[in-house]
Amino acid sequence: MSRRSRRKKTKDLQGFLILTVCATVFCSLFVGYYFIKDSFVARDEISLCRSDGVVSRETVLVFDATDSLSETQALVIKKRIKRLVENSKIDERFTVYVLSDLVGGFSPKLSVCNPGDGQDKSELIANKRKLYSSWKESFVDKIEVSLDQLIGDYTSTSSPIMEMIKFASVNTMIDSPSDQRRLVIVSDMLHHNDKFSHYRDNPVFKTLKGKPYGSEVRPYLGNVSITIFYVQRSKSMAHQNRGHIRFWEEYVSDGGGQVIKVETIN
The missing domain is CATH 3.40.50.410 (von Willebrand factor, type A domain)
Structure with a gap:
C-alpha cells in the first residue's frame, strides 16, 4: 500500500472516530435531556405541592x-x-x-x-x-x-x-x-x-x-x-x-x- 493510500486511510479512520464520538455525545445529551425533562415536576412556589394535584x-x-x-x-x-x-x-x-x-x-x-x-x-x-x-x-x-x-x-x-x-x-x-x-x-x-x-x-x-x-x-x-x-x-x-x-x-x-x-x- 502506498504512503498516499495509508495517509488517506488514516484520515478516513480519524473522521470515522470523530463522527462516532460526536454521535455518542449527541445521543447522551439527547437521552439526558429527556431523562431530566421526565423527572422534572412543576410545583407551587409556596406550598411546594405538585401543580398537577398529585398527593401521595x-x-x-x-x-x-x-x-x-x-x-x-x-x-x-x-x-x-x-x-x-x-x-x-x-x-x-x-x-x-x-x-x-x-x-x-x-x-x-x-x-x-x-x-x-x-x-x-x-x-x-x-x-x-x-x-x-x-x-x-x-x-x-x-x-x-x-x-x-x-x-x-x-x-x-x-x-x-x-x-x-x-x-x-x-x-x-x-x-x-x-x-x-x-x-x-x-x-x-x-x-x-x-x-x-x-x-x-x-x-x-x-x-x-x-x-x-x-x-x-x-x-x-x-x-x-x-x-x-x-x-x-x-x-x-x-x-x-x-x-x-x-x-x-x-x-x-x-x-x-x-x-x-x-x-x-x-
Whole structure:
C-alpha cells in the first residue's frame, strides 16, 4: 500500500472516530435531556405541592391550643412530629390546624408538601446538597416553626375538639386526591362546650350519638387512620382513662375512620 493510500486511510479512520464520538455525545445529551425533562415536576412556589394535584399521602395535624403544655410535653411532641415529617413520603401533603375555643373560626395554619430531599437523585443531574438544604428549609423547618409558635401559655373557656375534627375532615380529607389519609391529633381530648362536655356529661359515645349534637359533629373520616398524642393533665386524671379513649375510638369509627395509635404524653 502506498504512503498516499495509508495517509488517506488514516484520515478516513480519524473522521470515522470523530463522527462516532460526536454521535455518542449527541445521543447522551439527547437521552439526558429527556431523562431530566421526565423527572422534572412543576410545583407551587409556596406550598411546594405538585401543580398537577398529585398527593401521595394526605396528613392533617390538629394541634390543641386550648390549654398549655409543660416544657417536657412540648419537647416530646416536637420530636414526634419531626419524626413524622422527616419520614414522610415524597409529595405527601401536611396541613396544620389549630384548635381554639372559637367555633366557626377554624382554618388551616399551614399547608405544605414534601418535595423530596434529593437523596434519590443522581449527582450527574442534580446538586444533592442544595436539594437537601432546600428540602429542610422549605419543608421540615417550616412545619417546626409553625409548631414553635403554637407552644405557649393558653387558657380557653371551651375546647370544641369534635367540631375541629369534623371541620378538618370536610375541609381537607373528604376530597383529598390521595387514597392514603391520616389524622394526627395533639390534645388532651377533653371535649368541652355548652352542648357536650367530658367534664360534665356521661363520657359514653352511644349517649352522644343518641343526641342531635352527635349527628352535628359526626366527621367524614372514610379511609382515614388516626394517631392521638394524648396529652395528660394532672388536674384531669379522673377524666382521662381507658373509657375516655374508648369514646374517641367509637367516635372515629362512627365517622368511618380508625384509631391506630394512642400515645400518652405525660
